Amino acid sequence: MAITAEAQASVHGGPWWRHLYVQVLVAIVLGAVVGHVWPETGAALKPLGDAFIKLVKMVIAPVIFLTIVTGIAGMRDLGAVGRVAAKAFAYFLSVSTLALVVGLVVANVVRPGASFGVDRATLDANAVAGYAAKAHEASLTGFLMNIIPDTFAGALAGGEILQVLFVAILFAVAVALVGARAAPVLAVLEAASAVFFRLVAILMKAAPIGAFGAIAFTVGKFGLGSLAQLAGLVATFYATSLLFVLVVLGLIARAAGFSILRLIGYLKAELLLVLGTSSSEAALPALIEKMEQAGCAKPVVGLVVPTGYSFNLDGTNIYMTLAALFIAQAVGVELSLGQQLVLMGVAMLSSKGAAGVTGAGFITLAATLSVVPSVPVAGMALILGVDRFMSECRSLTNFIGNAVATIVVARWEGALDREQLHAALTGAALPQAEA
Secondary structure, X not given: OOOOHHHHHHHOOOOHHHOHHHHHHHHHHHHHHHHXXXXXXXXXXXXXXXXXXXXXXXXXHHHHHHHHHHHHHHHOOHHHHHHHXXXXXXXXXXXXXXXXXXXXXXXXXXXXXXXXOOXXXXXXXXHHHHHHHHHHHOOHHXXXXXXXXXXXXXXXXXXOHHHHHHHHHHHHHHHHHHHHHHHHHHHHHHHHHHHHHHHHHHHHHHHHHHHHHHHHHHHHHHOOOHHHHOHHHHHHHHHHHHHHHHHHHHHHHHHHOOOHHHHHHHOHHHHHHHHHHOOHHHHHHHHXXXXXXXOEOHHHHHHHHHHHHHHOOHHHHHHHHHHHHHHHHHOOOOOOHHHHHHHHHHHHHHOOOOOOOOXXXXXXXXXXXXXXXXXXXXXXXXXXXXXXXXXXXXHHHHHHHHHHHHHHHHHHOOOEOHHHHHHHHHOOOOOOOOX
């Protein structure tokens, strides 16, 4: 299998400036400078970030499809598929609920919106009307129906992660049941998988350009000055997310036999890419590859990573309860414990299917508030100006959470190579690239 640009540079001992994480970090700094000094120019660079994300999304569907099919069909044990899925969803439900609770507790302790004293009559409902409309269109039934594509090819063409996951599992099961007669099909798919991962490595070379354009747009369009008014909320959210990653995910990682800090170091290039583009989807193919290189079995990676992008959104869940209570506090609404628990339950449902893309957290927040009438949806206008800056933190937390989930489920399933994981996280060795 092809390896990432960063891994290739490390294997060949290349100069530091050829490492992907260095290039992306420099691009983020330069983009922030351009956006701050020349706001109009920065805002005009948005197409660079959009183009890179489109390039990556172009290969997400085939990468997921090929990873799942070659992994499950090659495994032959179909019972293991259901077992892995059950363990993954048990993990997702437990950790996602914990993330919602953490956001709720921090909001009640810190009370970041208590000093605002906003008059409901002054809220601009039109500013968030678009998000509220999208949230109103979403429903649990609609979400479940949307998992089934109109056509088999339509799932790959549309790029919906859950639709791709659905058809890939069905196809993999069919290949496994056919057995030896499907061997030529499996061989072709394995060859195609190697080609697509090499394509991902090629596309990652454009990552610094995408990160530069995206961060220049964010700073140029929204301005660092917008952070001043709501600095308390943004700081509280970042601190809470950091606490969740280091303490909650750190303890989970420790119980699973690895260090969360070493994992973050191992994924530094991908995390910087997520930071720059404000989208965890931009690093999805690279995460699949990195998790396999870290010793997680391909079937586990293929099931857990794509599913986690819709069902294991730790950062989004923290944001949902924290932001909802901030708005309530800002407009002077005191929610009872019962109301807060209802809000948390609704948030648990509405957050499902919110893939890690820019704006998804804001839409799911609107969906949550729409069923808690005591908190006005129009209050979202208070945080609209800084939501983009919080989106980066949501995406980073989601990304790290899915990496941890993959290793944990692989360990539960007995499908984790401990020596390979240790080598990857410590940098002791890296897989050699194919010739």
